[in-house]
Amino acid sequence: MTFHYLESAADPRVADYxxxxxxxxxxxxxxxxGMYIAESxxxxxxxLAAGHRPRSFFLAEKWIADLKDIFEEYPDVPAxxxxxxxxxxxxxxxxxxGAMAAMHRPAPVPLPELLAGARRVAVLEDIVDxxxxxxxxxxxxxxxxxxxxxxxRCGDPLYRRSVRVSMGTVFQVPWARLDSWPHDLxxxxxxxxxxxxxxxxxxxxxxxxxxxxxxxRLALVLGTEGAGMSPETLAAVDLAVKIPxxxxxxxxxxxxxxxxxxxELRPRA
Numbered sequence: 012m013t014f015h016y017l018e019s020a021a022d023p024r025v026a027d028y029x030x031x032x033x034x035x036x037x038x039x040x041x042x043x044x045g046m047y048i049a050e051s052x053x054x055x056x057x058x059l060a061a062g063h064r065p066r067s068f069f070l071a072e073k074w075i076a077d078l079k080d081i082f083e084e085y086p087d088v089p090a091x092x093x094x095x096x097x098x099x100x101x102x103x104x105x106x107x108x109g110a111m112a113a114m115h116r117p118a119p120v121p122l123p124e125l126l127a128g129a130r131r132v133a134v135l136e137d138i139v140d141x142x143x144x145x146x147x148x149x150x151x152x153x154x155x156x157x158x159x160x161x162x163x164r165c166g167d168p169l170y171r172r173s174v175r176v177s178m179g180t181v182f183q184v185p186w187a188r189l190d191s192w193p194h195d196l197x198x199x200x201x202x203x204x205x206x207x208x209x210x211x212x213x214x215x216x217x218x219x220x221x222x223x224x225x226x227x228r229l230a231l232v233l234g235t236e237g238a239g240m241s242p243e244t245l246a247a248v249d250l251a252v253k254i255p256x257x258x259x260x261x262x263x264x265x266x267x268x269x270x271x272x273x274x275e276l277r278p279r280a
Contacts, residue, residue: 012082012083012085012086012088012090013089014075014090014091014092015089015090015091015092016092016093017091017092017093017097017098017101018097019097020097020100020101022091024067024089024091025067025069025091025101027046027048027066027067027069027113028048028069028101028102028111028113029101029102030101030102030103045115045116046066046113046114046115046116047113047114047116047167047169047170047171047174048111048112048113048114048171048174049063049111049112049114049174049179050106050108050111050171050174050175051108051109051110051111051175052074052077052078052108052109052110053108053109053178053179054174054175054178054179055068055078055081055109055110055111055112056081056179057178057179057180057182057183058112058114058179058182059081059084060182061117061182061183062117063114063115063117063182064114064115065085065088065112065113065114065115066088066112066113066114066115067088067089067090067091067112067113068081068082068088068089068090068091068110068111068112069090069091069093069098069110069111069112069113070090070091070092070098070106070109070110070111071092071093071094071095071098071106072092074109074110075090075092077109077110078109078110116169119187119188120185120186120187121187122160122187122189122198125158125160125185125186125187126158126199126202126204128157129157129158129228130157130227130228130229130278131155131156131157131228131229131230131231131273131276131277131278132156132157132158132159132160132199132204132228132229132230132231133147133151133156133158133159133160133230133231133233133269133273134159134160134161134162134189134196134199134206134230134231134232134233135147135159135160135161135162135165135232135233136162136165136192136193136232136233136234136235136240136241136244137162137164137165137234137235137241138161138165138166138233138234138235138236138265139164139165139166139235140166140236141166141167141170141171141172141173141176142172142173142176142266143166143236143264143265143266144161144165144166144167144168144170144173144176145168145172145173145174145175145176145177145181146176146177146266146269146270147159147233147265147266147269148168148173148177148180148181148184148186149176149177149178149180150266150269150270150273151180151184151269151273152177152180152183152184153180153273154270154273154274154277155273155277155278156184156273157184157185158184158185158186158187159184159185159186160186160187160188160189160195160230161186161187161188161189162188162189162192162193163188163189163190163192164192165188168181168186169181192244193241193243193244193247194247196230196232196244196247196248197247199230200249202228203227203228204226204228204229204230205226205228205229205230205249205250206230206232206247206248206249207221207229207230207231207232207248207249207250207251207252208231208232208234208240208244208245208248208250208251208252209231209232209233209234209240209251209252209253209254209268209269209272210234210239210240210245210251210252210253211239211251211253211261211262212245212251212253214250214251215250215251215252215253216250216251216252216253217252217253217254217255218252218253218254218255218271218272218275218276219255219275221250221252221276222275222276225278225279229276231252231269231272231273231276232244232248233265233268233269233272234265235265236264236265252272254268254271254272
């Protein structure tokens with residue numbers, strides 16, 4: 012492999028990595044250009060293990076030896092090397108987790124294929140905080156969730172912060188973005204899913220009550236914090252479900268709530 016040593020932050024070859032802290036810019040560029048950023052050596056390895064293709068690597072010289080096997084496996088993919096200061100000038104933050112890579116986005120998985128054989132599905136409605144999105148994916152990967160569906164306005168699971176918070180588990184759980192919300196919930200019902208919304212409504216059942224029924228196929232809808240779930244979505248689901256709380260506490264952060272719910276609602280044989 013030939014390493015390309017950077018001398019200027021204006022080098023056009025590393026445009027993929029320029030000022031990654033600009034959220035609006037990343038939202039415009041990453042989906043449009045069919046790319047995402049894998050940050051840290053561990054996340055990079057998980058992306059490659061999932062079959063994703065790298066566009067380029069981006070790292071400080073001291074990390075070359077640590078990724079020798081990767082460079083040998085992808086000898087035709089350019090690796091850009093720079094000093095810590097220059098890399099920080101390019102990205103807008105201090106890169107201290109090894110390497111980064113610009114990755115080609117994988118082709119979307121068709122929804123019927125995604126749902127085939129799935130027993131537990133998480134559905135995210137308009138959760139725009141990328142930290143929460145990443146944390147939910149990490150819980151989904153650990154707690155027997157077979158697929159994740161995201162609403163049209165939900166944050167991007169492959170945004171850099173989502174990927175990092177999930178520790179790369181966004182690559183393990185198949186996911187898809189829905190086109191018509193909340194109408195697409197009817198597709199889940201047609202596939203035999205019980206669709207439950209995590210929401211504090213007057214008629215919400217306790218989580219353990221739903222778990223006791225052990226639905227064969229269950230889709231759990233999680234809504235954005237603050238405004239909560241939309242009335243249209245609540246009208247489209249089969250039931251609402253809540254986590255029983257001690258007096259004085261009415262809710263958990265959506266990421267924490269997802270972990271509790273995924274564990275309690277995991278399929279029993």
